[in-house]
Amino acid sequence: MTERVYMKGNEALAYGALKSKLNAYFAYPITPSTEIPETLAKEFGNEEYPDFKVFLQAASELEAVNMVLGAAAGGVRAMTATSSPGFSLKQEALSYAAGMELPLLVVNVNRGGPGLGNIAPEQSDYFQMTKGGGHGSYRLIVLAPNSVQEMASFPKIAFDLAFKYRNPACIAGDAFTGQLKEDIIFPTIRPTDYDVSDWAVTGAKGRERHVLNSMNLDPEVHTKHVTHLDEKYKTIQRNEVRYETYLTDDAEIVLAAYGITSRICKSVVNKLRHQGVKIGLFRPITLWPFPYEEVRKLTEHAKRFLVVELNTGQMVEDIRLGCEGRAGVGFFGKVGGLLPAEREIESKTAEETNWS
Amino acid sequence: MTTQEPSLEEYRRKLGKLEALTDKPTHYCQGCEHGELTRLIASAIENLGIRERTVMIDSVGCSVLAFDYFNVDHIQSPHGRAPAIATGLKRVRPDLAVYTVQGDGDTLAIGLLEVMYAAIRGEPISVFLVNNAIYGMTGGQMAPTTIQGQVTTTTPYGRDLGFTGAPVDGSKLIATIDGSAYVKRVSLAISELDTPKGKTYSIRNILEAKQAIENAFKVQLMGGFTFVECLSSCWVNWKLPIMEAKRFVNERLVKQYPLGTYKDKFGIEKK
Numbered sequence: 265m266t267e268r269v270y271m272k273g274n275e276a277l278a279y280g281a282l283k284s285k286l287n288a289y290f291a292y293p294i295t296p297s298t299e300i301p302e303t304l305a306k307e308f309g310n311e312e313y314p315d316f317k318v319f320l321q322a323a324s325e326l327e328a329v330n331m332v333l334g335a336a337a338g339g340v341r342a343m344t345a346t347s348s349p350g351f352s353l354k355q356e357a358l359s360y361a362a363g364m365e366l367p368l369l370v371v372n373v374n375r376g377g378p379g380l381g382n383i384a385p386e387q388s389d390y391f392q393m394t395k396g397g398g399h400g401s402y403r404l405i406v407l408a409p410n411s412v413q414e415m416a417s418f419p420k421i422a423f424d425l426a427f428k429y430r431n432p433a434c435i436a437g438d439a440f441t442g443q444l445k446e447d448i449i450f451p452t453i454r455p456t457d458y459d460v461s462d463w464a465v466t467g468a469k470g471r472e473r474h475v476l477n478s479m480n481l482d483p484e485v486h487t488k489h490v491t492h493l494d495e496k497y498k499t500i501q502r503n504e505v506r507y508e509t510y511l512t513d514d515a516e517i518v519l520a521a522y523g524i525t526s527r528i529c530k531s532v533v534n535k536l537r538h539q540g541v542k543i544g545l546f547r548p549i550t551l552w553p554f555p556y557e558e559v560r561k562l563t564e565h566a567k568r569f570l571v572v573e574l575n576t577g578q579m580v581e582d583i584r585l586g587c588e589g590r591a592g593v594g595f596f597g598k599v600g601g602l603l604p605a606e607r608e609i610e611s612k613t614a615e616e617t618n619w620s
Numbered sequence: 621m622t623t624q625e626p627s628l629e630e631y632r633r634k635l636g637k638l639e640a641l642t643d644k645p646t647h648y649c650q651g652c653e654h655g656e657l658t659r660l661i662a663s664a665i666e667n668l669g670i671r672e673r674t675v676m677i678d679s680v681g682c683s684v685l686a687f688d689y690f691n692v693d694h695i696q697s698p699h700g701r702a703p704a705i706a707t708g709l710k711r712v713r714p715d716l717a718v719y720t721v722q723g724d725g726d727t728l729a730i731g732l733l734e735v736m737y738a739a740i741r742g743e744p745i746s747v748f749l750v751n752n753a754i755y756g757m758t759g760g761q762m763a764p765t766t767i768q769g770q771v772t773t774t775t776p777y778g779r780d781l782g783f784t785g786a787p788v789d790g791s792k793l794i795a796t797i798d799g800s801a802y803v804k805r806v807s808l809a810i811s812e813l814d815t816p817k818g819k820t821y822s823i824r825n826i827l828e829a830k831q832a833i834e835n836a837f838k839v840q841l842m843g844g845f846t847f848v849e850c851l852s853s854c855w856v857n858w859k860l861p862i863m864e865a866k867r868f869v870n871e872r873l874v875k876q877y878p879l880g881t882y883k884d885k886f887g888i889e890k891k
Contacts, residue, residue, distance in 0.1 A: 288712050318711045322704070323737040330701040330734070334677070334708025337695045342708065356698050364696060465693040465709065467716055469672035475687045477678070477696040 267450045273409075274299035274442045276416035276450070277345070277371060277435070282307060283453040284420035287340035288318035290331040292350060295383045296439040297373035300345040315341075325353035329370065333357050336368035337476050339464025341423055345371035347439075348389050349380060351397075358432050359398030362493070363478025365463075367426035369419065370404075371435045373442040374574075376600050384601020385439035387523055390578035393434050394552040401490055403497050405433040405504070406551040408522040412446035420453050427458040429500055436551055438574060439601070440524035497553075506549035507558055511537060515544030517617050518562055518591075520583050521572040522548050525604065529572055532609045543613070551579070559586025568617050569593045572604055592616070628810060628821050638662040640671045644688045651862035653808035653852035654682055654750060656826060657721065658689055660808075661748065664834040665692070665717075670841075674717040675709060677702040679731075681723035682756045700731025703738035706745040717840060719746040725755045728764040728788045735794070739845050742799035746836040746846045749790055752854040753873060760857030764788040767876050772857070787876060794847045795882035801844025803882040804832045807851040809869035825870070835888045842886055851877055 271279075278300045281289075291301035301321070308319040318335065322328035328344045335342035346354060351372040361368055374389045376382035393406045405425045409418045418435050426433040465474050480486035508526075511533055512518060519529040526547040536543045546562060546569075548555050559582075562569075569591055571580040580595045587593055594616040598604050626634065640662035648654040665671050674692045678684060680699035687694040697705045702720035710718045727735050727749045735747055754772055755761040761774040765787050769778040781787075795803040806829040810821045829850060836846035851873050855865035881889060 288708070290708065320707075320711060323740075324733055326701065327704045327707075327734055327737060330698065330704035331708035331711070334695065334705035334710075335712045336708075337705070338709045338712045340712045342712070357701070360696065360698050465675050465695055466713060467673035467675065468691070468693050473691060473693050475694045477687050477694065479684065479696060481685075 266452065268447070269450050270445060270447045271412065272299055272443060272445045273412045273415040273437060274373065275303045276412045276448065277419060277437070278303035278307070279450065280416040280453065281343060281419040282313045282316055283455070284423050285315040285341055285455040286343060286419070287315050288332070288335040288342040290328040290335070290342070290344045291319070291321045292325045292328040292344070292346065294347045294350045296375055296442050297345045297347045297371065299442070300371065325350040326356070329354045329357040332368050332370070333361050333366060336361065336366045337364070337465045339460035339466065343369035343371065345373065347373045347375045348377045351389055351392065355392070355398035358404060359400050359402060360478055361432045362402035362404070363400060364476045365430040366432065366476065367423070367430050368432050369422050369426060369435065370432065371437060374436065374438040382600060383439065385524065386574045386599055386601070387438055387525070388575035388578065388599065389436070390551065390573070390575060393436050394554065402493060403431070403552050405429070405431055405500065406436050407433070408436040408549060408551050409441055410523050410526045410547070411441065412444060413448045413451065415441055416448065417451040417453065420455065424456050425504060427456070429496055430463070431496070431500070436523065438523050501553040504550060505553050505555045505558070507555040508547040508549060509558070510545040510547070512544030512546060512562055514542055514565060515562070516542040516565060516567050517613060518544050518546050518566045518569045519572060519609070519613070520546045520569050520579070522551060522579065525572045525574060528604060528606060529609060532606050532613070535606065536610065536613070548579070554582045554586070556582070556586040559583055560588060560590070563587050563590035566591050570609070570613050570616050571595050572609060573597045575599060625822065625824060625827070628823050631823055631826070635659055635663055638666055640665040640691050642689055642691045646689055647685055648682065649856050651853070651855055651865070653850065656808050657748065657750065657850055658686070660826070660830050660833050661719070661721070662690065663830065664837050667834060668837055670717050670837065673715060674719070677706045677718065677720045679720055679722040679726045681726045683721040683723065683750065684757065686721055700726050700729070701734055702726070702731065703734040703743070703745065703747060707738055707741070707743050710743060710745055717837060719748060719837070721748045721750065723756065724749065724751045724753065724763040724765040724790070728790050736797065739794050739797040739800040739847065742801065742845045744840050744843045744845065746840045746848070748833070748836070749847065749849045750852050751790065751849050751877065752852040754854050754857050756854045756857055765790070765877070767873070789877060791847065791849045791877070791882045799845055800847060800883055801885040802836055802839040802846040802888060804835070805849040805851065805877060805879050805882065806832050807869055807874060807879055809851065809853055809866035811866065811870050812863055839886055839888050844886060849877070851879070
């Protein structure tokens with residue numbers, strides 16, 4: 265069944281989560297993510313979503329994410345959404361959840377920072393989302409949609425990965441993908457059933473007790489635990505990298521961008537291809553695990569990368585790591601809600617490559 | 621000591637081996653009431669026959685290792701957040717009995733919002749607060765419940781209330797919240813008695829605490845938010861001999877924090 269709808273990214277994400285059998289949502293309002301809890305509050309009790317059992321507004325970002333943690337420990341699909349300043353407050357619980365190997369979903373609709381910043385789009389939480397964010401050696405699985413369509417389809421992918429690896433997942437939206445209203449065919453979502461019987465906290469009836477804990481006072485036991493996590497992250501890095509390439513097969517110049525900026529870059533690629541420039545687009549979809557290997561492959565013919573982000577240069581570091589010095593890497597960024605115009609990216613590309 | 625009251629030894633023997641406890645010896649200091657509380661909670665769980673549907677949320681503080689002691693399912697919480705985690709779990713699995721054991725710093729300083737909002741929403745959970753007027757695990761710093769003049773490592777010249785604000789009365793505070801159903805303050809410190817036969821101990825406090833803890837679980841199962849504050853000693857960080865520390869609880873701390881029932885919305889104590 266396909267359904268044509270005209271909706272905001274945040275609304276699409278909420279319906280995507282519902283159709284993925286979301287069980288519990290814990291809310292705290294923050295612009296520009298608030299349409300997510302608002303949509304879910306409206307749908308709470310709708311018979312179309314019989315799995316959606318809990319909607320609760322918390323008193324703080326901390327409370328909300330710890331409620332998600334408690335619900336996830338119960339073995340159900342639980343999530344919350346927030347925006348940058350709120351995402352900072354989620355870090356403590358995310359570190360605990362990673363340490364305890366709990367599957368849960370936190371959506372971050374990235375806005376301007378640092379501090380209160382503003383409520384306009386940025387991609388400035390890239391480091392925080394992809395490099396850990398909280399304390400200790402851990403990773404979040406981070407997916408970056410670039411359209412309303414993907415805002416709808418990514419919650420299911422995020423839950424699947426979170427439960428497959430028992431690790432927190434994050435959807436990295438920005439105020440554009442969240443607030444943008446598009447005409448889409450709502451994707452058909454077939455929810456997966458997850459087996460949580462060997463770890464979920466449900467009461468120790470007819471089985472040994474389940475202890476969800478991230479603490480090991482014995483250094484050797486703790487080393488074993490962190491090594492186990494690290495091996496898991498390596499498996500994820502090997503198996504779960506997602507990306508999109510566009511006209512990169514013979515590209516000498518590669519624009520690298522994710523989220524909303526990848527769509528602007530695609531237009532630039534189309535335009536310059538008409539002028540005979542050998543240019544392509546590389547768009548990471550998983551920001552972690554990052555597609556380093558694919559970047560390395562691109563350097564077999566690409567001489568130059570231009571990374572376009574809504575920040576002052578964060579993913580550019582991962583592109584450089586992927587290039588391992590085999591290609592030049594330039595950067596073009598905008599912050600505070602300003603978007604790079606196509607002509608700006610074009611002239612920056614020309615500048616970087618001395619092609620004009 | 622009344623004639624009906626068993627001796628400490630008799631009472632412990634009567635508790636016997638509890639299925640709700642593991643075989644692991646606790647790390648609690650000799651004389652610390654945490655061990656007593658552990659036994660009391662385990663015996664309440666057993667008396668009510670709810671071990672297989674009970675989950676403990678482990679907090680940060682001296683009770684951080686409780687996952688080793690209680691033979692039930694566990695979730696570790698960040699410092700102060702246990703009532704929020706309990707909320708999340710209880711909301712998705714309402715048939716469970718969910719409890720926390722939290723220190724005074726965990727509950728009344730870093731986690732005050734979490735415990736107050738769990739009470740405001742009337743979450744059917746049980747919070748067992750160990751109030752020993754100090755941060756024990758970190759080595760004896762000022763707690764929200766440290767009393768006027770009390771020496772700690774961060775109030776080396778004695779707590780000055782004009783400077784730090786007054787001690788927080790957890791039971792009184794939680795009882796004022798409409799959503800709370802059962803709020804009780806007990807002492808876990810045994811008292812020393814002189815008898816013609818020599819020194820002996822009264823365990824009246826412990827028997828009262830035992831009843832309060834059972835009541836808390838019962839009220840939770842009836843759907844109410846429950847809070848039992850357990851006055852305790854910390855002779856190590858108070859730098860007092862064990863029995864003097866217990867006397868300090870029963871003579872000095874009870875003046876700051878009077879024992880009793882602060883709220884009994886469902887009249888459980890009359891049932």
